[in-house]
Amino acid sequence: MSVGPRLHRRSALALATAGAVAVTGCDDGSRPTPLATPTTDPDVALVDRVLRQLALAQRVAEANGDQDLAALHRTHIEALDGTPATGTVPLKSAPGGLAGAEKRLQKQLERAALAAASGALARLLASMSAAVSQRLA
Template sequence: MPDRPLLSRRTSLALPGLVALGATAACDVDDLRPPQDDPTPSAAASASPTGAPGGDTAVVEEVVAALDAVLAQLLAARSVPAQRAAVVPLLRAHRRHVEALDATSRATPSPTPVSVEQVRAQELALRGSLVDSAGRAESGALARLLASMAASVDQHLAVLPTGGAR
């Protein structure tokens, strides 16, 4: 058997970096725990029926109102056959967002057709509102939920076509 080192030169150079990466990743394991496993008693003790702590009720109501406004525009945009495929994924995502907030949407379609450009502008405003609301949320779980909703809007905006029929 030839004499070969146990570790190659490349592996021995990369190993300290991998160990450091593993050590830093392990430090934040508590932050990765799902919100329902949050051991802080204050979050559970002050929860309202919607699951948001008392001070977050207004934040949730604002977000649901903003989602309803966007849903109304998306329902109107969906009525234009040429843009239906582009807006249906957003419509589904925002309905799930309302459900995640333990709320019910009261959105009714806007009476006038809405263009993709108008949808994009409304989505950009919603994203900003979600980011702002996440910053104002007292509950970490609610802040994470709102931030993930903002990320969802960003992802949908990335694939939303530019231009469109009115």
């Protein structure tokens, strides 16, 4: 699911840091200007949290044999520049089962979309929430 040209999170952070370094220097050659403190993107922590939630949802879907739903979560993880989950899957007896886990994920994605500072990220997260909601219907 694409929202147009994407600049990966790591690339954006590297460019921001490079930009901060490029604008530092001397004003008249007599004294150095202090290095600019790179601002942290408020959405980085949000994306990391969403990636963890999607990885758990992917594992629960796989454990319950729903490969289509697991594929949806892998696609969402990749859209956020993450790596799909691998390894041990949680027990099938997750609280509320697969449907409960998906309902929780849908609400988490909805809240994340509202919390996102970036409009593009908010739209992406909202579309992910809608996709999960559609699967639940």
